[in-house]
Amino acid sequence: MRLADKSVFISGAGGGMGRLAAQVFAREGARIVAFDITEDGLRGTVASIEGEGGGIVAVTGDVSVAADVERAVAEGVRAFGKLHVLYNNAGIFPDEDGSIVDMDEAVYQRVLDVNLKGVSLCCKYGIPRLTEAGGGSVINVASFVALMGCTVPQDAYTASKGAVISLTRSLAVQYGPKGVRVNAICPGPILTPLLESLFPTEEERLKRLNRIPLGRFGRAEDVVYAALYLASDESSWTTGTTFVVDGGISVNYF
Ligand SMILES: NC(=O)c1ccc[n+]([C@@H]2O[C@H](COP(=O)([O-])OP(=O)(O)OC[C@H]3O[C@@H](n4cnc5c(N)ncnc54)[C@H](O)[C@@H]3O)[C@@H](O)[C@H]2O)c1
Numbered sequence: 493m494r495l496a497d498k499s500v501f502i503s504g505a506g507g508g509m510g511r512l513a514a515q516v517f518a519r520e521g522a523r524i525v526a527f528d529i530t531e532d533g534l535r536g537t538v539a540s541i542e543g544e545g546g547g548i549v550a551v552t553g554d555v556s557v558a559a560d561v562e563r564a565v566a567e568g569v570r571a572f573g574k575l576h577v578l579y580n581n582a583g584i585f586p587d588e589d590g591s592i593v594d595m596d597e598a599v600y601q602r603v604l605d606v607n608l609k610g611v612s613l614c615c616k617y618g619i620p621r622l623t624e625a626g627g628g629s630v631i632n633v634a635s636f637v638a639l640m641g642c643t644v645p646q647d648a649y650t651a652s653k654g655a656v657i658s659l660t661r662s663l664a665v666q667y668g669p670k671g672v673r674v675n676a677i678c679p680g681p682i683l684t685p686l687l688e689s690l691f692p693t694e695e696e697r698l699k700r701l702n703r704i705p706l707g708r709f710g711r712a713e714d715v716v717y718a719a720l721y722l723a724s725d726e727s728s729w730t731t732g733t734t735f736v737v738d739g740g741i742s743v744n745y746f
Contacts, residue, residue, distance in 0.1 A: 493521030494724040497546070499572040501525040501565065503555050503614055504582030506533025508684065509633075511540065512712045513579055513719055518545030520720065525568030525575070526550045527561075528582070547571070555582045555610030558617075565617040575621040576628040577723045580611045583633060585649050585686070592647040600648040607652035608659075615663060619672060627671025631722045632660045633715075636680045636738045653678075657734055664732030673731040675722050680738025683709035705740030 500517050504510035506528030514524050514537050523546035528534045534550040541548060549571040553560025568575055584606045588599040611632050622628030637646065638653035657676050664674040681687055681700070687709065691697045701707060718737045721727050736742055 493519075494720060494726070495577075496521035498576040498723070499523040499525065499546075499568060499574055500577040500579060500723060501527065501568055501575055501614070501618055502579040502581060503527045503610065505537050505550075506530045507536075509679075509682070509712045509715050510579075510581045511537045513581065513716045514548070515541050515544075516713070516716050516720060517579075517723065518548065520724075521545060522577075522723075523572045524548040525564065525571070527553060527555070527564045529554050554606075555613065556605040558613055561610075561613040562617045565614075565621060569621055574625040575618060576625050578614055578618040578622065578628070578630045579633075579719055579723065580614045580631065581633045581719075582610055583607045583635075583649075583652075585646060589646045589648045591645045592651075595648060603648035604652050607649065608655045611656050612659065615659070615674075619663070619667060622672045623667070623670045628673075629723050629727070630660075630663065630667075630672060630674040631719050632656050632674070632676045634660075634676045634678045634734070636678045636736065636742050639678060639734075639736070639742050660734070661732050668731050673722075673727065675727075675731060675733045675735055677715060677718050677722070678734055678736045678738065678742075679715045680704070680710050680736075680741045682712060682715065684712070703741055703744055704738075705744055708739065710737065710739060 500522045505514045505526035518541040531552045551564040634653040634656045637650045660676040
């Protein structure tokens with residue numbers, strides 16, 4: 493098993509790609525610390541991996557609140573003794589996020605709080621636990637929109653994800669000597685209910701698909717298997733990278 497004896501903290505584990513990561517990582521032998529703002533979501537995650545892996549601890553809280561993140565990390569360490577991997581996956585993309593020119597300041601602040609401060613807080617409280625464990629892996633979820641512009645802007649989201657990539661590089665340099673690897677994943681458009689509602693007609697989807705060399709939207713597992721590699725010791729000489737998982741969309745000129 494690829495994550496045997498590893499304890500993994502996953503933010504946003506109550507749904508979407510975070511829940512799938514909890515399931516896949518548990519199947520690979522990991523002990524899971526599942527953190528999410530929704531208690532119901534966490535209950536569903538716990539039920540879905542019952543009996544697999546090395547156990548699961550679920551903690552409800554807001555990734556943008558320091559006390560919540562500190563408590564979640566502490567509960568994980570109390571349950572499993574050590575922490576080896578941080579999968580900083582929680583993120584939001586509210587409809588109200590658009591062009592910076594006419595964006596409500598409160599929307600901007602909330603997106604930055606969850607997507608950037610949230611990742612920062614998980615690193616602040618999690619990385620010292622990784623160094624105590626003798627090293628580990630941090631995986632920060634950014635996005636392909638941090639690498640390229642978009643005519644349908646989500647400027648707060650884009651800015652937050654760009655900053656996540658910069659923070660990843662800085663932490664990789666600081667903590668590499670202590671055995672902690674820090675990488676970012678940039679998923680392309682993943683076919684979630686959100687994306688389906690954004691492009692409801694076949695025609696609109698086909699227009700976007702033409703931009704993707706591999707000819708399909710992403711699946712949650714495309715991202716989670718990239719994260720599995722980064723979480724495992726197979727990536728033990730990989731740090732500071734921006735791992736783009738986007739079907740080739742970001743290298744396509746036309
Ligand atoms: N879906 C995509 O197409 C796509 C593309 C690129 C990047 N991403 C990124 O991938 C990550 C996961 O996306 P997803 O599609 O699985 O999203 P999702 O909305 O399905 O799941 C996100 C999870 O995070 C939780 N969450 C939200 N705010 C939180 C907070 N303040 N504190 C704790 N938990 C919180 C939610 O409850 C939810 O369970 C995000 O960082 C997102 O920005 C997604």
